[in-house]
Amino acid sequence: xxxxxxxxxxxxxxxxxxxxxxxxxxxKQVAQAMDRLNQAARVIADIRLGxxxxxxxxxxxxxxRHTDMPLQLFLREDTSMRQHLQDLSLxxxxxxxxxxxxxxxxxxxxxWGLHMPLVCPDGAVVAYxxxxxxxxxxxxxxxxxxxxxxKAFTDQKRxxxxxxxxxxxxxxxxxxxxxxxxxLQHDREEPVGYETLPDMLSRLExxxxxxKVSTYGRLNWxxxxxxxxxxxxxxxTEASKPIFQSSSKLRSGLQAEVVxxxxxxxxxxxxxxxxxxxxxxxxxxxxDAVAFFSPDEGGSYLHARGLSVYHVYKHITEHxxxxxxxxxxxxxxxxxxxxxxxxxxxxxxxxxxxxCSKCGRLLAMDKKSALILPPLHRAYQELPLAVNMDVCxxxxxxxxxxxx
Amino acid sequence: xxxxxxxxxxxxQGSTVSSQILNEATQCVESINGVKEGRWKxxxxxxxxxxxxxxxxxxxxxxxLGISLADQPSKYYFIIRSQRIVLESDSSIQLIMExxxxxxxxxxxxxxxxxxxLGDFRLRVGKVVPTHSENVRGIVMEGMELFAFGADSxxxxxxxxxxxxxxxxxxxxxxxxxRKVMEExxxxxxxxxxxxxxxxxxxxxxxxxxxxxxxxxYTPQHTAVRYALVMAHMIATVQAVRG
Numbered sequence: 349x350x351x352x353x354x355x356x357x358x359x360x361x362x363x364x365x366x367x368x369x370x371x372x373x374x375x376k377q378v379a380q381a382m383d384r385l386n387q388a389a390r391v392i393a394d395i396r397l398g399x400x401x402x403x404x405x406x407x408x409x410x411x412x413r414h415t416d417m418p419l420q421l422f423l424r425e426d427t428s429m430r431q432h433l434q435d436l437s438l439x440x441x442x443x444x445x446x447x448x449x450x451x452x453x454x455x456x457x458x459x460w461g462l463h464m465p466l467v468c469p470d471g472a473v474v475a476y477x478x479x480x481x482x483x484x485x486x487x488x489x490x491x492x493x494x495x496x497x498x499k500a501f502t503d504q505k506r507x508x509x510x511x512x513x514x515x516x517x518x519x520x521x522x523x524x525x526x527x528x529x530x531x532l533q534h535d536r537e538e539p540v541g542y543e544t545l546p547d548m549l550s551r552l553e554x555x556x557x558x559x560k561v562s563t564y565g566r567l568n569w570x571x572x573x574x575x576x577x578x579x580x581x582x583x584x585t586e587a588s589k590p591i592f593q594s595s596s597k598l599r600s601g602l603q604a605e606v607v608x609x610x611x612x613x614x615x616x617x618x619x620x621x622x623x624x625x626x627x628x629x630x631x632x633x634x635x636d637a638v639a640f641f642s643p644d645e646g647g648s649y650l651h652a653r654g655l656s657v658y659h660v661y662k663h664i665t666e667h668x669x670x671x672x673x674x675x676x677x678x679x680x681x682x683x684x685x686x687x688x689x690x691x692x693x694x695x696x697x698x699x700x701x702x703x704c705s706k707c708g709r710l711l712a713m714d715k716k717s718a719l720i721l722p723p724l725h726r727a728y729q730e731l732p733l734a735v736n737m738d739v740c741x742x743x744x745x746x747x748x749x750x751x752x
Numbered sequence: 753x754x755x756x757x758x759x760x761x762x763x764x765q766g767s768t769v770s771s772q773i774l775n776e777a778t779q780c781v782e783s784i785n786g787v788k789e790g791r792w793k794x795x796x797x798x799x800x801x802x803x804x805x806x807x808x809x810x811x812x813x814x815x816x817l818g819i820s821l822a823d824q825p826s827k828y829y830f831i832i833r834s835q836r837i838v839l840e841s842d843s844s845i846q847l848i849m850e851x852x853x854x855x856x857x858x859x860x861x862x863x864x865x866x867x868x869x870l871g872d873f874r875l876r877v878g879k880v881v882p883t884h885s886e887n888v889r890g891i892v893m894e895g896m897e898l899f900a901f902g903a904d905s906x907x908x909x910x911x912x913x914x915x916x917x918x919x920x921x922x923x924x925x926x927x928x929x930x931r932k933v934m935e936e937x938x939x940x941x942x943x944x945x946x947x948x949x950x951x952x953x954x955x956x957x958x959x960x961x962x963x964x965x966x967x968x969x970y971t972p973q974h975t976a977v978r979y980a981l982v983m984a985h986m987i988a989t990v991q992a993v994r995g
Contacts, residue, residue, distance in 0.1 A: 619928070643924065644925050656923075660923055700929050709936060710932050711933060711936040713940075719870070720784065
């Protein structure tokens with residue numbers, strides 16, 4: 349609570365001292381500035397205490413018992429308070445001159461990379477020197493971490509999506525599909541630059557008449573999924589009207605405004621499967637997830653990111669995720685990723701009838717999961733756009749040429 | 753409801769049904785990664801009418817069967833196979849029949865066993881079990897009548913059925929679509945059994961469900977009809993053996 353020595357000195361010497369401090373090396377300047385800030389903090393604390401005492405004196409004075417004491421107290425506190433305030437203003441001036449309260453020092457070139465501590469408007473003191481050092485360390489480890497993360501990601505990509513490697517060419521599986529593929533080039537319709545969803549779906553249903561195609565907004569799909577139950581899951585209830593029903597005649601005009609909200613496409617082959625594709629964003633032609641379910645399944649878990657309770661559909665869903673990545677990354681040359689995906693999904697119409705092209709059987713024991721499963725894999729690399737989807741080859745997971 | 757095939761063991765020519773089959777079959781299931789899951793049971797009761805005038809007995813069908821199934825505990829099924837009738841009713845009908853004294857149980861068969869899960873397949877194996885306190889080993893034929901019999905006094909009779917098996921494929925309920933899958937599954941099971949040199953094979957109960965008014969989508973009524981067919985087949989087999 350001692351008044352500072354510096355306040356006793358005449359102004360001249362204070363100025364001289366300031367000039368001297370300008371010639372000091374930056375570290376000393378920083379040290380001095382930190383010092384002065386500490387002093388200022390102490391003086392402020394003193395002022396606070398002094399204020400308390402003055403209030404106390406006033407309080408005591410309001411009680412007429414003590415005659416002289418309150419006045420003495422008051423006078424004493426008054427003096428000491430004025431002193432404190434004077435000290436503070438001196439320190440403040442010094443800090444200002446050394447650039448702590450402003451940013452004047454920053455523009456000086458000769459600062460050795462160190463910055464004066466800065467008192468922010470809200471009172472926080474930023475000791476730049478230390479912060480820089482810490483920040484520097486953090487920066488270095490961030491670079492390292494990023495490098496490691498990138499490496500890990502590249503490894504994963506190579507492992508799970510081997511076909512997306514740049515510069516790696518894919519060998520054609522056999523001559524035949526290639527030939528049939530090129531033959532069909534003549535018959536195949538020109539890929540439309542930009543087609544609407546209803547057009548795409550009507551093109552699809554001409555190709556695969558056994559598949560029922562419906563579209564829904566997200567909320568409507570949720571209603572429908574919950575209303576599906578084990579017995580009689582095929583009937584759509586009144587609560588969930590699909591926006592686009594394959595046999596619906598209300599396509600033009602009315603649908604134009606509603607197409608914007610289509611977020612879910614349902615493909616179902618009665619008694620074989622039900623596939624759910626989600627579009628993101630709603631109204632676009634970009635699929636982002638697909639899942640397969642039993643035609644008898646129902647419940648709110650029936651959505652493009654859900655999983656069936658049955659192993660066969662669970663496995664197909666996993667396989668479909670890989671196929672989706674392929675379509676999004678590569679496409680099949682003609683048609684948008686969505687169209688390719690939908691067409692590929694339709695090839696599962698033969699899930700329980702088409703034997704594996706490699707071993708010739710329908711069921712086989714899957715080594716990985718120790719389960720007996722039908723051929724779940726359908727070739728997606730060279731998707732035939734033939735009228736007859738049966739051309740699409742089926743494989744057991746263990747028999748698939750993709751297996752690596 | 754998942755499609756179900758009901759199978760019975762058909763021994764090769766010249767060999768008889770052996771209770772060893774049950775153990776072997778069970779072991780085979782476990783060898784193809786089947787996991788024992790729980791118990792199941794079924795009850796089959798042949799009824800005969802309680803008539804004041806016994807002469808009219810012939811007018812009434814002899815194969816009036818009542819079946820209770822484990823997965824439908826609140827229901828009871830009636831089948832008259834010869835007339836292609838199948839009916840589902842509430843399980844309280846048994847109480848009503850008792851009170852009315854209209855029909856009486858002629859032969860009561862209880863099947864009990866385990867169920868196994870193999871991925872999306874479910875297998876059930878049910879052995880004939882003792883009724884009351886008798887040590888029942890199976891169902892026999894004597895004359896034109898069916899009896900459940902105990903080990904001791906009826907050993908000279910032909911055991912026609914000691915266990916019933918059924919296989920379900922859970923994901924789908926269309927019989928048409930699941931046909932190939934079930935056939936191949938049976939092949940796989942037979943392959944596993946073949947290694948143990950068992951003389952015979954499992955046979956599925958095939959029939960024209962349309963005659964019973966049943967469609968392609970599987971229901972418990974299909975099961976009931978299949979069980980009735982197994983029984984009928986067993987009886988026919990024994991009659992053929994006896995000449």
